[in-house]
Amino acid sequence: MLPLLTSSRLMLYLEWMLLGITAFTTIVATLIDISPRFPIVAIVCIVTLALMGFKLPKNQLFHQILYILVEFALVWLPFLNSDSVPTFQLLGAVIVIRSCQMFKLPGHLIVTGGVFLYFMCTALIWQQNLFVGICGRVVRQIQLPNQIQYNTRNVLILKLSTSVYFGLILVFLLLLINALLAERQSREKLSIALTQMRQYALQIEDQATLEERNRIAREIHDALGHTLTAQSIQLDSGLLLLHSPRSEEAGSFFKTAKALCTQALQEVRQSVTTLRSDALSGQPLEISIATLIKNFQTATNIIPSSTVSLSQAVPHEVSSAVYRIVQEALTNITRHSAATEVTIQLVNREQTLYILIKDNGKGFNPEENSTGFGIQGMRERTMVLDGQFNLVSQLGTGCLITVQIPLPRLL
Known part of the structure; x- marks a missing residue:
């Protein structure tokens, strides 16, 4: 039977998958001559992003903002070095996943919007020459017919559709991560509630034990104590009459005392029977x-x-x-x-x-x-x-x- 994954591990594994896909496609782009050189800077940035996922700042807002800015810089750095990263939008998805674990809902939305705007700007402005060069090489290599050859209109439509597609992916990812985080918070609250219930159960058990002790003490005082007091009085009366002219009357007091003793013994046995763990005895x-x-x-x-x-x-x-x-x-x-x-x-x-x-x-x-x-x-x-x-x-x-x-x- 496979062990169940926690939400934290699931998000970590999802980050690793996205980073692995990005690194793999980047290397493949070099091998099929889409990228002019091996993207060393891009690989280093991807590995750095992977290592940063092991420790997320969750206490100080300044450290959290700085962490997000460093991630944006690592995503942007390969393009400054003219490295081709065909699936770089997946790195933006990694940033969104981590922001959901560091910020509350407004922070989630701000970072997600920033990732989308970053993608739009990179796709529509900063990558114009790089995108045109890549598309030209791909078109020439696969020898497409002339009627569907590269032109500015087709590239613009492709970029806009890709942006919409990426935006929908970010929305889905945001909903998924928030659902996972809500499930984790529910588990934590349930764990706290169970701990409190155990504490309350112990308190109730202690209170029930105290009440049971008080009940036994009251029964001993009311029943057995009363019987023993009456027996003591009968014995005292019998002893006083034992060496007096009325010694014959002492016998009746001793008989009464004996009867009271028998009654007290029955009450003790009844109390013990009441306290038995198995009332039915099978x-x-x-x-x-x-x-x-x-x-x-x-x-x-x-x-x-x-x-x-x-x-x-x-x-x-x-x-x-x-x-x-x-x-x-x-x-x-x-x-x-x-x-x-x-x-x-x-x-x-x-x-x-x-x-x-x-x-x-x-x-x-x-x-x-x-x-x-x-x-x-x-x-x-x-x-x-x-x-x-x-x-x-x-x-x-x-x-x-x-x-x-x-x-x-x-x-």
């Missing part, structure tokens, strides 16, 4: 949701009304997000809602996965829930999958969560 989504519902029923003694009906396979990234959403919703119901009835529905219709979780608990005001990292996490998981998340709750009316996630079409 199981299908239906089985994982069924396990969640069973654990919820064991922890709350609430038998939820559940419907899980999936008629197509769900991608792993969608399954993980759905599992976390349902897990977080059931965790919030367990800890905060004091509900007695819970409804869970998970179905798919027409390439859309629908989730509904409803309880009849005490509810809350979503606008005042400033520490709801769990709810925010559910919303963010849904948005990543281009889904829709909706939560409706009021004090005393329970909570309703609905989620819609688009599914990819089966091939």
